[in-house]
Amino acid sequence: MSHQPQQQYLACPFCRFGSHDFSTLEEHVQQFHADPQPGPNGGPRPDQHQAEMSDAELAQLLAFEEAGLPAELALSERPSAPAQCENQTSERAVQNGQTTLPSPPGSEQPWVQCACGERVHFLELDAHSDMHAQENISIDEPEMPVRDVELSVLKSTSRPSLPDISNSFSTDIPKSLRNYDQLHPSRPPSRTEKRRGPSLKEIFLGTPASPKRKSAYSAVSSKHGRTRRLGRSELGPYAHEHQMPNWLRKMLEEGAKVTVTNRLGPDGTVVRVETIANETPNLVPVLARLSHLDRDVERAFYCSPEVRHVCKMHKEGGFCGYRNIQMMISYIQDADTTGSEHFRGRLPSIPKIQELIENAWDQGFNASGRLETGGIRYTRKYIGTPEAQALLMSLKIPCEATAYTTTKEVEGFETMLCAVCEYFDDDSTKDNIDKVVITDKPPIYFQHHGHSMTIVGVEQRLDSSINLVVFDPMFNPSPALKKLALANTTAFRSPEPEKLMKAHRRGEKYLGKYKEFELLKLK
Known part of the structure; x- marks a missing residue:
């Protein structure tokens, strides 16, 4: 195979994968087509792989092409998703608050290359391609600025609130979460009394003595295991890298473009x-306003507006764990809370965060992470909840990490959703009857296998389903949302709020693909 000019698009001879980079294509061929079946003349058979594609895979490929998205996202070489009935066990244990997620069975190479420069895990393909489409929604499509409606930033204290919607929270919940015998019988409110319905905590878990609550809390992982060197399924495609390319290190140290x-x-x-190109402040109030405008949303709770959305830069790769740490730090900075003295000025760069994590290991915080990763300084190895927790603890910033796993009694995503709902809808909001509540709580670091995000809110919809509202560092907010956020206004209407919210919602269908989850909360 001869070398082609780098700018020329090179197609794989065995499948639909292609790249502008010869090394990437060569690596793909070595990984997936090392022993191809010969054709009639002894050469490869380009149609062999396509012939082996299932109807579902062919349909997915066609859908990607019609949407104008990279065809390589629909590669059929990816391994099959783990069976939903499998009860995977965690190999990185919860030790001294340290947690991690298990590897999916099968291949050591569960990633494909996207045109955006990211190597995407096979479980993330659908969501990843969908989010690229969401990034391009413009302000002219759904927004109609108005003067008569203004969303107040709601605190769980005494700030002005949205219009009251009494008893708007539905008790029509999914069968898997129902616990009717544990809910207190409710009396209808009098004409002169406004009363909110059961809290999220009561609806999901029942009373403290209920079997459902005991079952949910028993699904919190507390396993202990041995420390071992992790591989590509945990640390990503660069698990054995000694040092990232110099151009990438320089780009990360310089950070995103600053405009004054x-x-x-x-x-x-x-x-x-x-303004910093990959940071978007004031996004929480905009999302809260959209939840309020969405008629299918029953109730919603949001974290403090003092958190910025931070996304990856073009071609940087899989640094989502670091970007989520930056989002947590942005809250610490802007809310001027415990630990803010460590983060004056701009957010710490990714190499700086790597240095802080290595220093935390030196001090003994989740120190087994160094043995498991082989060190992370100046590498592209994935990090997760243990590394974020170690960094915070080493700076004396109070935090708590918890893992949630699937058991015979309950799905892992259900117990995780219970914990998130209980976090946002607690004693400080028990008397609040508004449809949308913006609290003063910190955001939550959220991890599942292969990816992490930052939870900034939770919604219950009229159909009883639950959505997490997240900042996903892999994607930039759409131009529509960025324009509203940078204008620092909630005086707008939208005929299609769900269209703008789609990129920030992670519902039960998405969460159901995973068996274990981790949450890291600031105290």
Whole structure:
């Protein structure tokens, strides 16, 4: 095979994969087509792989092509998803608060290359391609700015709230979460009394003595296991890398582009405003407004607005764990809470975060992570909840990590959703009857196998389903959302709020693909 110019698109002779980079194509051929069946003349058979594709795979490939998305996302070489009935066990144990997720059975190479530069895990393919489409929604499609409606930032204290919607929370919950005998019988409110319905905690878990609650909490992982060197299924495709390319290290150290503009302030004076290309502040109030406008949302709870969305830069790869740490730090900075003295100025770069994690290991915080990873400084190895927790604990920032696993009694995503609902809808919100509540709580670091995100809210819909509302560092908010967030306004209407919210919702269908989850909460 001769070398082609780098800018030329090179197609794989055995499947539909292609790349502009010769090394990437060569690596793909070695990994997936090392021993192809010969054709009639002794050469490879390009149609062999396509002939072996299932109807579902062919349909997915066609859908990707019609949507104008990279065909390589629909590769049929990816291993089959783990069976939903399998009860996987965690190999990185919960030791000293340290947790991690198990590897899926099968291949050591469960990733494919996307045109955006990211190597995507096979379980993330559908969501990944969908999110690329969401990134391009413009402000002209669904938004209609208005003057008569303004969303107040709701605190669980005494700030102004959205219009009251009494008893709006439905008790029509999924069968798997029902516990009718444990719910207190409710009386209808009088004409002069406004009363909210059961809390999320009561609906999901029942009373403290209920079997459902005991079953849910028994699914919290507390296994102990031996420390071992992790492989590609846990650390990603660069698990054995000693050092990332110099161009990538330089890009990460420099960070995203900074733009400085002059704007008129409320008092008419010129204000110097600094914007960072991969950071979006003020996004929580915009999402909360969309939840309020969505007629299919029964109730919603959000974290503090003092958190910024931070996304990856183009071609940087899989640094989602670091980007989520940056989002947690952005809350610590902007809310000026415990530990903010460690993070003055701009957010720490990814190499700086690697240094902080290595220092935490030196101090003995989740120190087995160094043995499991072989060290992370200047590498592209994936990190997870244990590394984020170690960094925070080493800086004396109180936090708590918990793992949730699937058992015979309950699915892992159900117990995780219970914990998130209980976190947002606690004693501080028990008397709040508004449809949407923005609290002063920190966001949550959220991990499942192969990816992590930051949870900024939770919604219950009229059909009784539950959505997490997340900041996914793999994607930029759409131009529509960025425009609203940067304008720092909630005075808008949208005829299709669900269209703008889609990229930030992770529902039960998405979560049901995974067996174990981890949450890291600031205290």
